[in-house]
Amino acid sequence: MKNIIYKVAFLTLVGTVTLSCENEMESIPNDRLTIDNFYTSEGDFRKGVDYAYDAFKVSGYYQNDQNQLIVPDILSDNLIQNPEGRRSNNSAYVFDIFAGISSVTSVYGAGYAVASRANIVLSKLGNLPAGSFRDNIEAEAKGIRAIAHFDIVRRFSKIPTQSADAGASMGIAYIESFDPYIKATRDLTVNQVYDKIIADLTFAEQKISQTATVGRLTKAAIQGMLSRVYLYKGDYDNVILWGQKSLASSGSVGSIANFKNIWNDTSSDGVLFKILNSSVENVKTGSCYNQTVAGEIKSEYVVDFDFYKKFKDTDIRKSAYIQTSKFTGKNYNNVIKHRQATGKPIEAVDVKYLRSSEVLLNVAEAMFKKGDQIGALSLLNKLRKERYSDFVTGSESGVELLDAILLERRLELAFETDRFFTLKRLGMSIQRSNFGPQADGSGNPASVKNLDAGSYKWQLPIPQSAIDINPGIKQNPGYN
Known part of the structure; x- marks a missing residue:
């Protein structure tokens, strides 16, 4: 029953999932051990953190047409569409940006999936004795969590230097624990989100030995x-x-x-x-x-x-x-x-x-x-x-x-x-x-050819599926 709760809770949290629903947060790759009977040895924790690194490779981050190695360049001025191609990501290219366009919204679900894997590891740290190994595991997990949230916030919120009002504008949910019942909200400002990212990274910098x-x-x-x-x-x-x-x-x-x-x-x-x-x-x-x-x-x-x-x-x-x-x-x-x-x-x-x-x-x-x-x-x-x-x-x-x-x-x-x-x-x-x-x-x-600096489209839309499942997640201004 608990495994089912974990799966449903994550869907409630972000409203979209880009990984296998059967395996997400339930097992380490190549085995069927659930988190209820895992995380009992140093080897388990090493696998758990590596599992979090693996989440960067899923669709929504660096796989297939939603691959983030190309989307930010499509949205800018480095590339031009080739008429000989399949016209993939065309909506992003012509700035026809809306809450249902997967290529520009995919990092929302993918990023929280990465963070959730890191948070599962952090939730089990009490199973490790104090010492350098535990410090390093905690540092890596918090570093991964910070990177995932950074990738979300720079896409879906303003960047602090972008405008005079950016720092006080709406940020994202910063998920710091694995709670099966949590419902994310966007109550933090952009500056507060950045402060949490920096706190995770500075902790990681002090403790990491990898x-x-x-x-x-x-x-x-x-x-x-x-x-x-x-x-x-x-x-x-x-x-x-x-x-x-x-x-x-x-x-x-x-x-x-x-x-x-x-x-x-x-x-x-x-x-x-x-x-x-x-x-x-x-x-x-x-x-x-x-x-x-x-x-x-x-x-x-x-x-x-x-x-x-x-x-x-x-x-x-x-x-x-x-x-x-x-x-x-x-x-x-x-x-x-x-x-x-x-x-x-x-x-x-x-x-x-x-x-x-x-x-x-x-x-x-x-x-x-x-x-x-x-x-x-x-x-x-x-x-x-x-x-x-x-x-x-x-x-x-x-x-x-x-x-x-x-x-x-x-x-x-x-x-x-x-x-x-x-x-x-x-x-x-x-x-x-x-x-x-x-x-x-x-x-x-x-x-x-143009996207004005003041356009609301610089803040990409939250996936509509996330809002449908969790109305506490506010949509960015400008998107209906």
């Missing part, structure tokens, strides 16, 4: 995550503090010699945290961008030509991220960043959730905002040295320096979910180009 793999959280990864969260919050002193700590222990941004190998999963140089994939799981993380048809790349979306031109030929990222090739006789600039796996199906690449290069760019932007242009330029040059084969030390200052930092951010984190949120947190409008989808910019341009 160092084994980039497939699990480490101290450097949590420090880097804190730099990201504080950047969204606009607390630039703490961006610098935590970002520098992360870079002090994991300072490589991925050398120019290793950079291409990061994307075929033969190197983790500069990767702080990634979602591991395997041949057995074969989560097709790259299929949201394109598929192989008769030996050719058939892309759903291709690189906008105006953006493509910003990649210099001497930039290692150009060939690592993009391949120009023909499909049905026409040339397209295809995104290959997530379809280069070695030793497993090419689309089953690991998801690079956080890299040191982003942390460096976070710190550089924060230093600029705090008036330390020398420090910001030094970090920017450190990154550019590892990206351009003809690197020459830059000397920008003032607005030109900020523009250079933001350009490198766009180039570095292209097709990694960043662009939509960068524009959102900076309070900028989306302005797409007048170019068409073909490799030389020819063809029909995007039919919808």
Whole structure:
């Protein structure tokens, strides 16, 4: 009976589930042990936390057409729809955003599913003796919970730096315990949600001892995550503090010699945290961008030509991220960043959730905002040295320096979910180009080119199914 209650309660909590209803929160993968008779040994807890990591790989996060490796770029100005594709995610692309569109609402259910797995582990901590192992398990679980809530809040609520009223606006439910009877509400403000995320991450940073793999959280990864969260919050002193700590222990941004190998999963140089994939799981993380048809790349979306031109030929990222090739006789600039796996199906690449290069760019932007242009330029040059084969030390200052930092951010984190949120947190409008989808910019341009900075659509809609099941979850303004 208790297992049934757990399942129903989760449906009540978030109103949507993207995992198997039979197995969700009831068993560890590959066995049938329920949580009533599990979590009695260190091995059980290790499996439980790894089960929470696994939840990032489900549909709604990094699988299939709802894959979040593409949706934020579709919503911004990095991509243009390819008429040769299936028109997947078309509603998101034309900003016809509504509460029933799965690609923009899927992280709501998927994120709470991740958090629930972490909370189950936390609810059983009393079964472990005090000590470093228990501290590390608690740290990892709280770190996972924080990341899941962060991914929800940046999509479905305002970002603190987005506008003057953002911090006091409606946040999300922050679920800190596994309670079968809880009904979520959105009583917290955005600032209060961010404070809870930061509290979980700072606890994790203090207690974590995990160092084994980039497939699990480490101290450097949590420090880097804190730099990201504080950047969204606009607390630039703490961006610098935590970002520098992360870079002090994991300072490589991925050398120019290793950079291409990061994307075929033969190197983790500069990767702080990634979602591991395997041949057995074969989560097709790259299929949201394109598929192989008769030996050719058939892309759903291709690189906008105006953006493509910003990649210099001497930039290692150009060939690592993009391949120009023909499909049905026409040339397209295809995104290959997530379809280069070695030793497993090419689309089953690991998801690079956080890299040191982003942390460096976070710190550089924060230093600029705090008036330390020398420090910001030094970090920017450190990154550019590892990206351009003809690197020459830059000397920008003032607005030109900020523009250079933001350009490198766009180039570095292209097709990694960043662009939509960068524009959102900076309070900028989306302005797409007048170019068409073909490799030389020819063809029909995007039919919808703009999204004003003041549009309610920057806050994605809560899934209607969640509200139908739990009326205590308020819908975002603007959605009927």
